[in-house]
Amino acid sequence: MSDAALPPLSIADVQRSVTAELDRIGEVIDPLGSLFSDAGHELALVGGPVRDAMLGRAHTDLDFTTSAHPDETERLLKRWAKATWDMGREFGTIGARKGPWVVEVTTYRSEAYDPSSRKPAVDFGTSLDGDLGRRDFTVNAMAVRLPGRQVEDPYGGVVDLAHRVLRTPGRPEDSFSDDPLRMMRVARFAAQLGFTVDPAVVAAMTAMAERIAIISAERVRDELVKLICAPYPRLGLTLLVETGLADLVLPELPALRLEADEHHRHKDVYEHTLTVLEQSMDLEPRLGLGEPDFISRFAALMHDVGKPRTRRFLDDGSVTFHHHDVVGAKLTRKRMKALRFSNDEIDAVAKLVELHLRFHGYGTGEWTDAAVRRYVRDAGDQLQRLHILTRADCTTRNRRKAERLARTYDALEERIARLSEEEELAAMRPALNGEQIMALLGLEPGPEVGAAYKYLLDLRIDEGVLSEEEASRRLLAWWATR
Template sequence: MVEVQARVARELDRLAPVLDGLGALFAEAGHELHLVGGPVRDAMLGRSHHDLDFTTSALPEATEKILKRWGDGGIWDMGRDFGTIGARRGEWVVEVTTYRSESYDPESRNPTVAFGDDLAGDLGRRDFTVNAMAVSFPGRDFQDPFGGISDLAEQVLRTPGRPEDSFGDDPLRMLRAARFAAQLGFTVAPEVVAAMTAMADRITIISAERIRDELVKLICAPYPRLGLTLLVDTGLADLVLPEVPALRLERDEHHRHKDVYEHTLIVLEQAMDLERRLPDGGPDFVARFAALMHDVGKPRTRRFVDDGTVTFHHHDVVGAKITRKRMKALRFSKDEIEAVSLLVELHLRFHGYGSGEWTDSAVRRYVRDAGEQLDRLHVLTRADCTTRNQRKADRLRRTYDELEARIAHLSEAEELASLRPDLDGNQIMEILDLPPGREVGQAYAFLLELRLDQGPLGPDAARAALLDWWATRSDS
């Protein structure tokens, strides 16, 4: 406890330039101000914040006037309907929310917000006790009416009141339980798990966008397996990401295929370990979500062969379609959908490489098809090796090392990253005396295929090949 208090004191000293002055302004105007939620929790965990959340007795109009005096980077009020006004001062970003309570109408996808009267009521409506602590300003008095500091020490997630009441007020909190488990590495109290299981179907009233945002935070957290396992075990995943629990295929009597669900979680964790290979490091949502979804086509494509083996032919293509459909339902952006579904579709491509007998043409096509996702495809393909046979694992790793080396060599020699024919559209039209149109596109595609097969030809050889192709085409 002494160590925790010392960490909090150090963090409050660091935050003093923003906290003390802002607290004084609210006090001068006759209002209370309290630092709440994640910043208080993380101060006890030794983590720093520059984005700070406050709650106040002031109504939004009064908060806005005070923040205009305090900030130097503008005011935003997109959350005004929920009582929230934001402001920036230098590197500090604050959001101040009026004491409130909120609940859901059984038929509504959005909460009904009512402003509250005091801090205790505001803290009591928060999701978990570890997020229901506050520090008052300018006096720095610590408020913990629901035992959050004890739960923080025990690394457990509990609700301030009955979990059934909390989840009834805001069903999204069930997903937040999984997300915080993944972010903090905490366990979830048994009564909370029981309520999540019993009330799972309430999540269907929450908008797809809010569900998506929680899933992204969960998957990008340090311990996503904890959160995903909780979603699957409580039945929530059946409603928000049903493709994942569907991976729990019953094993055949001879145990001749892997546990696909467990394999998927291992691939996700191994992809996380390989994120250092990516240009921006991690966490990388696209790479992680592709790892989670890479085998979702297996349940639909599973076939038992007469000799007792199991096949999943074309599960890569089927899985890409399933992934695209799920991500559209969750309102992901077009770019994210295309990136993840492409990785799912290509995740088996390497295994056609065998022991290293790919031609230069095949390597070029691998790079061309992966496009901007090549680095992530490297990560996913390597992560997808979960065999316990060390000799096989070493062989696969060496073979992929060789493929990456060949890609690097060809990239240096041929500029694979900007792979294009030796002649552009204008040159094609001039050589063939064609106007813009479909035939120019066909000629361009021919030259691109030639470039993939044979590498750079140079303008003269490409011109001759184009004329031969055009003559053959004209004759036919």
């Protein structure tokens, strides 16, 4: 998880890997190849499954390309599997499932973007080589013809894969002009595969970065999510920043490259942020999800985006970033809305950004139980992610300081666990519900019920669990003063 790409592979290792993977998936590719061939059509395994086979990665989702048009493809697939679908028919794609295998078969394509359009104009092609030539990278422009398992590599993808480098089959300028989203895909694949990027591709991305403006926010968002959830996100994010693409799709990130103050009294916020992201990835197993967690990773990436707006130099030469947590949460909401994230995703990330400094008020454990309860209440369903972000935010090289912060946060988590066990803290509800409040005070639904509920909730936080009798007595006394 550093700036360095992975070391190269030997061609012999690549060949061994692809042979082993083709044998493993032979029960699918061989009968499908014969099925299409007997009907007079070409069929080839293509794209990611071929690339990953050479990297020794197994798949049960397989992509094919064919000379057959969608109607004929659908007819043939129905002879192989009972479950088929045609949601991608507009793009020439028919899907099918058989046991654990999911296949998608797409008619040879030739597509390009109108210079001012966000959507491709899809035309069916006539040859495998033509189809491969329109693909994004040489490592994705390889195919295995079926049923004979003949590898087709017209653009040198095998060598590029062994060298772990991303190149385009033709001129990168032509590729990015056809589909500007491919510039985002360069960064995403670098992050997913740990590959370097050919200098000509980087130059084209830099020169054509503004072309990304014609791509819909949803498509940009989807690529960004895949990049951030990849094994090596630093590689992809660094590329976006260096080429200027980040200025257009995630400007808050390059804005973190603050010029150093003359006394160097604050750390490099940009590098700190990338380190926090990587450290949050190391802590993800705490969530028990078994997969990358976009919410915690994006919160790590955005947690300090309020610093450029709040940086102040004091007379003594020191630097402050007061309220960068609140400002950062607002900026995060604005950016995620622009990228068309869901409200739930926006709320979760913004909450984490706003709360990421709260722990530092804990000191060496001076918080009262009430303060701990408020910490839990404010974090809500993001508490576990807040634990991760707070821990990841420690990037000091001072080992003693890092160990002290870790011990202090351990102590806070232990107090939360103890209070939770004693009081069912996670529920954090007062002794009386809304119906009970209305019955006791003779109220109809309305703002006064909410005010009464908040009063009881504050009591719950400040004093712990109260009995219904005590809560009723306190509520009546409070109500009498209104």
